[in-house]
Amino acid sequence: MKLYQREWRSDKVDRLFVRDRSVYNVIRFYKVHDNKQINSINKCQLNYYRCCFEMKVLLLSPLVDFSGNFATVTRIKKGLEKKGLRCFLKCSLKLSRSEDLKDTLDELGIDIILAVHVYKSGKILIDVKIPYILILGGTDVNELTSDHEKMDIMTKAVNNSRHIVAFGESLAVKFKSCWPNYDPMNVSIIPQGVEVFPNSFSITSYIKNHAKDIVTEQEGQPNCLYGCDTDLLIRQLSKSECKIFTIVGGIRSVKNPLFLIKTFSDWRMKQGKVTCWLLFVGAHQNDTFFEKFKEEVRRCPGVVYIPALSTEDAHALIQDSFALVNCSDSEGMALAILEAMALKTLVIARNIPGNTAVVDDGQNGIVFDTPENFIEKVENLLEAPEIIKRITEEAFNYISNKHSVANEENAYFSLLTKYC
Known part of the structure; x- marks a missing residue:
């Protein structure tokens, strides 16, 4: 990831590349009201945002048109882009080999991967050196863990991941029963966001x-x-x-x-x-x-x-x-x-x-x-x-x-x- 290298200077805050307007407005408030505060309170925060805004994220999922997975990963991508991250969406079913994924990562300059489905996405992530986070799909944990060959592949993908995300408590519990040695501090529950757009369909x-x-x-x-x-x-x-x-x-x-x-x-x-x-x-x-x-x-x-x-x-x-x-x-x-x-x-x-x-x-x-x-x-x-x-x-x-x-x-x- 390319980071900003220039030294912090509060008098140049207005020229700083900040995509998140809420953070930008906080900085402007402190600049106008108290120059010292912006140095003491926001320097770390701003450096954090400097790092984030050039991050490139690959969202990887078995994409089937009109499926729940497709809607979920598309919504997550839109939300991360609102935060200023550069996001790319790829179908794991079309990247059948680890080499195909490696070429994609090199071409796009990806910094981190967010992948849905421990088996369908995980099987091409095993040898990836870039950090990745796995989102449990449901079928992977509930159904495929009884298949020994697929379980071996998923175990490798899980062990090499930085973090696991479950949509709910029941899926997190199931995951922990399948991989009891995985660090529980690296398992999070993030409920799905919901947005609806009904049209005039009859x-x-x-x-x-x-x-x-x-x-x-x-x-x-x-x-x-x-x-x-x-x-x-x-x-x-x-x-x-x-x-x-x-x-x-x-x-x-x-x-x-x-x-x-x-x-x-x-x-x-x-x-x-x-x-x-x-x-x-x-x-x-x-x-x-x-x-x-x-x-x-x-x-x-x-x-x-x-x-x-x-x-x-x-x-x-x-x-x-x-x-x-x-x-x-x-x-x-x-x-x-x-x-x-x-x-x-x-x-x-x-x-x-x-x-x-x-x-x-x-x-x-x-x-x-x-x-x-x-x-x-x-x-x-x-x-x-x-x-x-x-x-x-x-x-x-x-x-x-x-x-x-x-x-x-x-x-x-x-x-x-x-x-x-």
Whole structure:
């Protein structure tokens, strides 16, 4: 990193290259009111900022369009850039060899790396000499640690890292159980910041425009939509009669999209709840699993799948849904849950550690154990709008207090400047 070498002189503070306006204004205040104070109080602080503002940070993550990881790392990058750091974002899946990463680091002059996913990013970081910080993704710690080969690779990546970041307490506890010898002083919990940007997206218009794809079923089309009885869904949407239970996330086994489908469809038909719909939104990331999922959707009335939406479209859909549902087998911290809370949409989440770290049953959301338990709780909620209002207000307050974007920005900024 290139550092400023010139000697401190308070009379030249106005010419100093300071990108952070808040710091600049503090310096100007002391310069005007007390020249001695700026020398005694701000000299160390200003030298600190001098070091920071030419720092180059590489953010490394397995980037899948419209995924939670993509949204998270993009938000962190934007926050660090606001602080004056120069940031570069790369997909770890496209840097398949350590040599590819080394070339990137040399070309960009990177000072420090902030990497998401201990395995997918960690495997190309093992031999890197530049300091790096690992952010736990969820799947890496919850699922891949049982694979001995991948565990060996992750252990090397962990041992060579300067610091570990977990989104929540449950993930930090899981990490410590997997790597008990890692210095606990170098493990931090930084909750995800949440920001939402719902636009004018209309699910009614979307399904009207794409329902023809159910008939054509042309493989490879980017906007294929699967389901049955979509004519009924369109009629109900047009009259604002239906209640949509939305599941946002990649169609892959760890998200377990098959968990609720049959039970939900059977309940809907047997109990006459034909205005209730289960809507899946997400990219398919495994062709074999997606085929199995698609066939199940086609067999079950009341269940519809649409491909991944842009962030703004997804936020608008969540805002218009009766509930945001999570039925994953494991989670780090599901961003869609946090976004739903920020949008004042009811969250109904499966009872797994990553979810219950955020969702307090009956307080800021609903937690269920089995598909039958899900149906039981939904039936109660359909008759209790006042309970839903109380829960969603509490969820909104929780997000405002615990998942501030500003706090997230400050935490990562402090962490990076500590090691570089």
